Amino acid sequence: MRSAVIHQDPPNCAVVALTDFDAAEVLALQADVERLANSEVASVVVDGEVRLTLRVGQRDIGILDANAAEVACVLRPGTWRQVSGLLDPFAQSHVDGFQWLDDTGPVKLLISSTGAW
Numbered sequence: 001m002r003s004a005v006i007h008q009d010p011p012n013c014a015v016v017a018l019t020d021f022d023a024a025e026v027l028a029l030q031a032d033v034e035r036l037a038n039s040e041v042a043s044v045v046v047d048g049e050v051r052l053t054l055r056v057g058q059r060d061i062g063i064l065d066a067n068a069a070e071v072a073c074v075l076r077p078g079t080w081r082q083v084s085g086l087l088d089p090f091a092q093s094h095v096d097g098f099q100w101l102d103d104t105g106p107v108k109l110l111i112s113s114t115g116a117w
Contacts, residue, residue, distance in 0.1 A: 014107040016052055016063060016071060017098075026091040026111075030084050037081035043072075056080065062105025073102060073109055087111065 018029075032044040036056050046052040050071060057074035065071060075083070083102065089095045090111055098112035 014063075016050065016073070016107060016109050018046065018052075018101075018109075018111040019113075021090070021111075021113075023091055023093065026087055030087045030091050033080050033084045033087065036075075037077050037084055039077050054080075060102075060104045062102050063107035063109060064105050065107070071107070073105075075102060075104070079104075 021029075029046070032041075033054065035041045036044060036054060039056060041056075043053050043055040046054065050069060053070070053072040055072050055074045056077055058076070060076055060079050061074040063071050063073045079102075086099050086101055090099070090113065095113050097114065098110050100108060100110045102109040
């Protein structure tokens with residue numbers, strides 16, 4: 001996976017999309033997200049065209065800014081647990097489609113097996 005790409009789509013909609021992955025990479029990401037959910041780590045980095053840092057916060061903020069080469073998604077541990085569950089279909093087998101992982105902030109986060117949504 002390790003590919004976080006920002007797409008700017010009118011009107012004023014920005015998306016960080018996790019693409020180009022296999023089930024093993026999703027399992028690794030899911031394990032990292034579980035570590036966030038359990039407050040075992042404060043942050044995890046997903047490298048790609050854009051460096052995406054997943055962070056634990058006191059409240060759900062999401063992704064605030066999509067105008068940089070590095071962005072952060074900040075969510076509470078319980079919300080990271082929900083994100084982990086949303087990753088399940090992509091970790092179990094090849095899934096054609098996408099899933100919104102977070103839409104809290106002005107920039108949305110999704111995972112897409114096809115690169116489209």
